[in-house]
Amino acid sequence: MTERWNIPLMLAPALIIIVGLFLGGLALGLVGSFGYMPFIGREEFNLDAYRSILSSEGFYRSFLLTFHIAFTSTVIASAIALGAALALRRSFYGRTFISFLFQINLTVPHLVGAVGILYLFSQSGFFARLAYEFELISKPSEFPAMIYDPLAIGIILQYVWKEVPFIGLILLANMQTIGKDYEAAARSLGASRWQSFRHVLLPLLTPGLLAAAMIVFAFTFGAYEIPALLGQNYPAALPVLAYQSFTHVDLHARPEAFAMTMIIALLSAAMIMGYAYLSRRHVRT
Amino acid sequence: MTDVTLEKLTKSYPGADRPAVDNISIDIGSGSLTALLGPSASGKSTVLKMIAGLLSPSSGDILFDGRSVLRQPPDKRDAVLVFQEHLLFPYMTVAENIGFGLKMRRRPKDEISSAVDGMMELMQLDGLAARKPNQLSGGQQQRVALARALVLRPKLLLLDEPFSSLDANLRVEMQGLLRTLHAEFDTTMLFVTHDQEEAVALADSIALLLDGKLRQHDTPDGFYARPQDRSVATFFGAKNFIEGQRQAGIFDCAFGQIRLPDNAPVGGHTLTFRPENVKLVSEAGGINSFPAIIKSIQFLGSQTRLQLTSSDIRFEALVSPFSAASLQSGQQVMVQLPPEVLWLVP
Numbered sequence: 001m002t003e004r005w006n007i008p009l010m011l012a013p014a015l016i017i018i019v020g021l022f023l024g025g026l027a028l029g030l031v032g033s034f035g036y037m038p039f040i041g042r043e044e045f046n047l048d049a050y051r052s053i054l055s056s057e058g059f060y061r062s063f064l065l066t067f068h069i070a071f072t073s074t075v076i077a078s079a080i081a082l083g084a085a086l087a088l089r090r091s092f093y094g095r096t097f098i099s100f101l102f103q104i105n106l107t108v109p110h111l112v113g114a115v116g117i118l119y120l121f122s123q124s125g126f127f128a129r130l131a132y133e134f135e136l137i138s139k140p141s142e143f144p145a146m147i148y149d150p151l152a153i154g155i156i157l158q159y160v161w162k163e164v165p166f167i168g169l170i171l172l173a174n175m176q177t178i179g180k181d182y183e184a185a186a187r188s189l190g191a192s193r194w195q196s197f198r199h200v201l202l203p204l205l206t207p208g209l210l211a212a213a214m215i216v217f218a219f220t221f222g223a224y225e226i227p228a229l230l231g232q233n234y235p236a237a238l239p240v241l242a243y244q245s246f247t248h249v250d251l252h253a254r255p256e257a258f259a260m261t262m263i264i265a266l267l268s269a270a271m272i273m274g275y276a277y278l279s280r281r282h283v284r285t
Numbered sequence: 286m287t288d289v290t291l292e293k294l295t296k297s298y299p300g301a302d303r304p305a306v307d308n309i310s311i312d313i314g315s316g317s318l319t320a321l322l323g324p325s326a327s328g329k330s331t332v333l334k335m336i337a338g339l340l341s342p343s344s345g346d347i348l349f350d351g352r353s354v355l356r357q358p359p360d361k362r363d364a365v366l367v368f369q370e371h372l373l374f375p376y377m378t379v380a381e382n383i384g385f386g387l388k389m390r391r392r393p394k395d396e397i398s399s400a401v402d403g404m405m406e407l408m409q410l411d412g413l414a415a416r417k418p419n420q421l422s423g424g425q426q427q428r429v430a431l432a433r434a435l436v437l438r439p440k441l442l443l444l445d446e447p448f449s450s451l452d453a454n455l456r457v458e459m460q461g462l463l464r465t466l467h468a469e470f471d472t473t474m475l476f477v478t479h480d481q482e483e484a485v486a487l488a489d490s491i492a493l494l495l496d497g498k499l500r501q502h503d504t505p506d507g508f509y510a511r512p513q514d515r516s517v518a519t520f521f522g523a524k525n526f527i528e529g530q531r532q533a534g535i536f537d538c539a540f541g542q543i544r545l546p547d548n549a550p551v552g553g554h555t556l557t558f559r560p561e562n563v564k565l566v567s568e569a570g571g572i573n574s575f576p577a578i579i580k581s582i583q584f585l586g587s588q589t590r591l592q593l594t595s596s597d598i599r600f601e602a603l604v605s606p607f608s609a610a611s612l613q614s615g616q617q618v619m620v621q622l623p624p625e626v627l628w629l630v631p
Binding site: 181182184185186187188189190191192193195199200203204206 | 334337338339358359360364365366368370372374375376385386388389390433434437443
């Protein structure tokens, strides 16, 4: 066996998982979305599932809600992560400990975080009880609804809590690579602190920030468990709607579930392409 | 143009065994072109960053035209620093880079545009306005970095090893350009270099830093003719140090009674002279002449290095290859040290 086969062979386990599970699943989903389900006697290809969901008001409501969750949590998490990364790159007493705290929830599973949000922010949760104790509210229903609410505040809180350190760590690594000399050059050329951030550091960070934000957006757009646990029933987030259709007793609803997942996958692919395009435009030397 | 004074300037970093910059006092004359010379880690870039306001001194003061600027942030000092790595903003075009400082000062767009055009013409950057920095050569990047600083017409221009990343030919070209720009702009210029030849070729005055301390601030020829101590002389290429005793205008050493120049420092007890100032003469009897044996001959291109010995004292001479053509190792020659090329160091 020649040496040139060593690397492909070493990569094979990972490739089998990626190609077999991911691309295979995607192909099956695509076929299913065209209505091809021979095990229930549907052997023709059509666009009925797409027609059906695209003419359904519920789908659009779900789509908008999902977009709102993904967009809002990505923007808020990015802004907080940027501020945190800027603070953490300075040297101050206790920086190591605060950096550790900043990263710690990366290891906490999403579901555990969601349970925490539930206990803290629901109308019978910790903060509601605190508000009641301090006589800010007279009954639980007066506490603002943040769980199972139409604005999906609980879901967004959970995603922000979880994604801030992810984006923050990417930004911190980027800041370390960039260093402080570009900002020093800008200051020396007459830029104020704000101007050197706005006109120098931010553009240099843009590719990294965009990459992290795109990943977070794609993930939050396609994630099922948090909206299932913390979201309202109608409209449900798109992945929840897809799952509901997939597990519906009527197997004829399954192509619609596949069609929805294809739309989610398409949007994720668009995110990746968008990132690639933007990062080319903002490429650093 | 501004007069820059450093008063007992010191910078210490936590955990370091000695200050990076140690009690430096120096006056940099208005409109001068001064070199801050020293080997790596001698503190010269730290001095530059403190003057630019990018580092705070641990103690001491920095005065522009007699006024302390310590409380002024970098953007208010009107002292622009050009970094060794150029640090052109990679996402901006050449024109945007040059106009950056003016934009930060909120100057009108047409004023920025005309200033950038003028600077690009002056720096021979025509046709490159729309290029990104990664599409430029090293020399072009250096020109853009200089243009970006000079377009602001700063009172003080600070340059940190500006030509160290350029090849030899380009470095000479850029040195010429810097001298031209210094003549053209009313700007005090202070540049950092580790290359003594560059410092001598460019600067009106040189401040030599060794181990964070200012060892000598003088004109370029002063470092050759009047080094303050042995380490300064060594940094500037002196090889010959002869121990002896000074007696009035005479230095009594292994070579005999060597006559000194009138301005030789009183406290010195080591005679130094540069290899290129050693003369080979045909006859004995001249002032400060004595016999020596050639130990080795090394052809260096434009010069020939002779290792000589006299009374068991080794010393070095640099002569023209033409005059060295007939010399051989082991040969005895007459050597003369004219008094005006001699100097004493402690």
